[in-house]
Amino acid sequence: MHNSPAATATHEAHQNPAHLHHFATAQQQKDAASLGMWLFLVTEVMFFGGMFCAYLVYRYWYFGDFGAASKSLAIELGAVNTAVLICSSLTVAMAVRCAQVGKQKAMVVYLLLTIALGLAFLGIKGIEYREKFVQHHVPGQASFHLDEHIPGHPDTPVNQQHAQVYFSLYFAMTGMHALHMIIGVGLFAFLTYQAWKGAYSPEYYTPVENAGLYWHFVDIVWIYLFPLLYLIDRHP
Amino acid sequence: MSEHISSVKLYVGIWLALLAGTSLTVFAAFVDLGPFNTIVALSIATIKAILVVLFFMHVKYAHEKMTKLVIVTAIFFLFILLALSMADYGTRLWS
């Protein structure tokens, strides 16, 4: 390792793992990476958006049945999961901030906390899914049966087919969301390892920031899924 | 080029606001507001989403106008998908 200031400066420029040759400056590279991640999030908005469209159509058609089916979800678990994700968004934001101010060890801790919270979310989701299997609320199965009545109409049992449409969308949307969480956890595991090795500094923390954007997006999807799936018609 | 660094206080404040919003939306679900239940739930969700986008995702402090344009574009086209699809479903029984 060279010691003269000029050589150190040059050395540091080469040390910066970021600086890819086809970019003129580090700022250009950072801006490009950021725009790239935001465009990827646009594709995710449209991807989940297709399922929200399906949900919108069937909720419009089968509002009563959707309300009945929604009641069978455990609102406490859903609410706790929402809180878990909100906490994980905080830890992600804190991790990025630590990178910005050069606190490497704290950054690693926050990244690990994010992973832990993400795994907690998935664990609770697993419990919920298991509940659905046990209660025979899995669509497409011959054993499907939802023992509910339309909210506000105690004499009208829920339409089993329409309830299955609800659960199809429930599993598709939360399943796709959970898949994105799993990918996020994997991504953050890689980032934590890199952070622990000292790859991120105030000069270069783009991967942490962009992974953070992804994580926040997945959080926002849940922020909409929770009321739409769990809270349709809860008043007695 | 310096990026804006938010304070810990701001992050904790947003975090508390999000948790408060979650409690509010759960509470509101048990109150009979008729057709407004849906509107209230979605409004709270939207406010929470806006807080996450502006502060956790740093969009409020972004020096690039492109970021805001990209977000607005995504929301606009999602809206088109939902609105024009409902133009079909909403009017099928009209005749």
Add this chain to the structure above:
Amino acid sequence: MATAVVEPGERETYLNREYGIKSWLLIVDHKRIALLYLMGITFFFFIGGFFALLIRLELLTPAGDLVQADTYNKLFTMHGQVMIFFFLIPAVPAVLGNFLIPIMIGAKDLAFPRINLLSWYLYIIAGVLMLYTILAGGVDTGWTFYVPLSTEFLKTNVITAAVAVFISGFSSIFTGLNFIVTIHRMRAPGMTWNRLPLFVWAHYATSIIQVLGTPVVAIAIVLVALERLFHLGIFNPTLGGDPLLFQHLFWFYSHPAVYIMIVPGMGIVSEVVCCFSRKRIFGYQAMAMALLGIAVVGFLVWAHHMFVAGISVYAALIFSLLSYFVAVPSAIKVFNWTSTMYKGSITYQTPMLYAFGFIGLFTIGGLTGLFLAALGIDIHVTDTYFVVAHFHYIMVGGMVMAYMAGMHFWWPKISGRMYPEGWGRLAALIVFIGFNLTFFPQFILGYMGMPRRYWDYSRAPEFQILNVLSTAGATILAVGYLLPMVYFLWSMRYGKPAPDNPWNAAGLEWTIPSPPSTFNFDEQPVVTWEAYNYDEIKGEVPVAQ
């Protein structure tokens, strides 16, 4: 990695810098990736063309006597899926866009070279899966995968085909994402938005469509796969679902997809028309805004594919009106190309012949699209050969001709060799004749009532004469497409070495050697001139040898 094998005295280019298969499969140079794509899309073009020939052979006689009905369903499905997802959508962006965009804006590469290579690998994986689908017995859903046929009733390889399309969609998304970031962030000093070649604007508009639309068809395909695997009822009417919901989600992408296919071609035509008229484009701003207009309004019209499917008549009214609007920016472009040529100094090299073909045939295709947008006419001709003729006029008469124009125009730059001009013009003529003979009779057939996707028309033997003409045309068309394959390959060895600027054209790509060196420019260019500065460029197009 093989060491450089540049001979002493030989200039180092992106082609001779390294040899060996690893140097191609692990390369991130946008120019080599473009050539990797060229091999893939050429391969799939001929596979799709092969299915087309079988379709035309069957339709020579009214009876369904060449293949079984189920086989015929597979033929038109595979023709459509291969042509659309593995040729039309990637061809211009992934080959010409990849090669030219960084050079046209004065950059060394795309913003994300590794993601560019990933896009190619995704395309190849999807392609292999599609080949597997074909070899494992094919799929017969129609390229549109309509439910509940695809979810409930077919025993064929629906899921593998669906996954192949899904993966190819991500290839498309990443290419679009790469282009948007590149065009925003990597332009050379002085290359302002208003100085960009329209080819770049066209790819910008295309990329916006790719990023916004493709994910929706992706989720539609996922839901079809889930429904098929788990017997859900999302689209099944007997289980409470709506088949039209699939069509809404499918066409939300697939209509803008046709603009993904044609808009890059429009970019090519602008470049070619200006060069071979020796004039600036007429109405640069209008042309650029028209491209964006097509991209945006193209998202508002999708249900015109569903007019008779069961949507509400009020929705049909809205979509019909919006479909009329989307024709306006396309028409502006046709008027402006024509105005560019007016009082220009026109020469008729091969790229210009194809550009002329594009303008005329795209106009016919586009106008017949307006006929289809009229609800009354649509009820009569929907699901007939009128529709088939309409979209082939745009896709083959338009897009494939534009692709050929672009390949001929930039071949000297890409390969460093000139193609034989006489053969080029002959092939263009054969393609034009073959194309019109194939598809014009189909307008008449459709209007007379011949349905599409029918393998047997023995109840209407009067259709036969037009079908025979159409098949004859298809054979001629096939010859027209094989010729360039042969002479392009020939030119790589025996073609005349190309100068930097064989066409005396405007644009940054013509200021660097043919073929370019690996990093495109020796020094970053600083742009001080407007696009299409033909009034400043001295001289005409050099006469072809």
